[in-house]
Amino acid sequence: MPELPEVETVRRTLAAEVVGRTFRGVTVRRRDVIATELDPAGGFSRVRGGAELVTPRPARVPKAALLVGDRVVDVLRRGKQLAMVGASGRAVAVHLGMxxxxLVAGAGERLKEASWGDAHDHVVWxxxxxxxxxxxxxxxxxxxKTSPSVEHLRNERWSALGPDALEATCEGLQERAGASARAVKAVLLDQTVLAGVGNIYADEALFRARVNPARLARELDREAWARLALHVRGVLVEAIRAGGSTLRDYTDARGHAGTFKASHAVYGRGGEPCLACGAVLESALLAQRTTVWCHACQPLR
DNA sequence: CTTATGACCTGATAGC
DNA sequence: TGCTATCAGGTCATAA
Known part of the structure; x- marks a missing residue:
């Protein structure tokens, strides 16, 4: 679900509610959504696949690893990942996946209920x-994913991520992906190249930069990379201002939807007219993801 | 090493 | 109404 603008919006709204607060307790209803530094076989790094590969019964998560007894001093973000940092120095990284x-509820408030009830409320502080x-x-x-320190968070949890997409530069993109034989859209989605861009903002940035998503990265010239860097940053900043894109479920930490969907030029608009030239927007699978572009504004050449 | 592919999950919606 | 197929904002392991 969430890409950089949605995660940044959650970061801001969450920080406003929890920074300065101390966690008094936590209930873990599903242990397997959590990976600790001692037991990495949990959370989103858990082993998937054949039954014979199922991990041994995971150990209990120490409450201190989930910042119980800790005052929250900061909420960080890198790409699509968040982390709450305690006064102890410990950190809990959160990846929202799809x-x-x-979500935060104030004293006396009920947590906003989902249509399926609380069946998927895995951890409650x-x-x-x-x-x-x-x-x-x-x-x-x-x-x-828990970390004993912010240093561990950055060096172990986040070490594989490329630079944050708000810091995208022409030089950085060219250096990390300029020789790649992949389609430029696949490169933008690669979190080791650039952290934070997902399917919505990849298509939106490619449209603004007038680059066809199927063009091979190694065929792009410096001007194309420069336009891409500029428009990746630009669309993300605008989307953050709008509180992100709510397609269906996404809300910030207070349960509010974002409004950037109304500004999408291509995502979700396949078959509709291009807002720039009126041509019918194309839609096809690329890098396993639905991709929408304007064949006139974004020529393959 | 690089790149492509299917797998991992559940819920909402469209179509019969 | 009720069933089934398809699709979804993201990674991840594995194979070529």
Missing amino acids: SGQL RLDDGGRLVFRDPRRFGGL
Whole structure:
């Protein structure tokens, strides 16, 4: 579900609610959404596939690893990942996957109920002001990863991520992907090249940059990379201002939807007219993802 | 090493 | 109404 603008919006709304608060307790309803530094076989790094590869029964998660007894001093983001940092120095990284949410309810408020009830409320924290924080994720593509320090978070959890997409540069993109034989759209989705762009903003940035998504990265000239870097940053900044794109489920930590969907030029508009030239927008699978572009504004050449 | 592909999950919706 | 097929904002392991 969430790409950089949605995650950044969650970061801001979550920070406003939890920074300065102390976690008084936590209930873990699904252990397997959590990976700890001692037991990496949990959370979104858990082993998937054949039954013979199923991991041994995971150990209990120490409450301190989930920041219980800790005052929250910061909420960080890199690409699509978040992390809450405690005064102890410990950190809990959160990846929202496709359907994950972090939601806060103030003292006396009920947590916003999903249509399926609380069946997918996997981790619930109690705050010292009587509030609650829940990690909810029906599809379970997301999860939590604990770290003993921010240094460990950056060096182990986030080390494989490329630079944050808000810092995209022509030089950086060219250096990391300029020789690649892949389609430029696949490169933009690769979190080791650039962290934070997903299917919506890849298509939107390619449209703004007038680059065809199927063009091979190694065929792009410097001007094309420069336009891409500029428009990746531009569309992400605009989307953050709008609180992100709510297609169906996404909300910030207070349950509010984002409004950037109304500004999508191509995503979700296959078969409709191009807003720039009126041509019918194309839609096809590329890099396993539905991709929409304008054949006139974004020529293959 | 690089690149492509199917797998991992559940819920909403469209079509019969 | 009720069933089935398809699709979804993202990674991840494995194979070529």
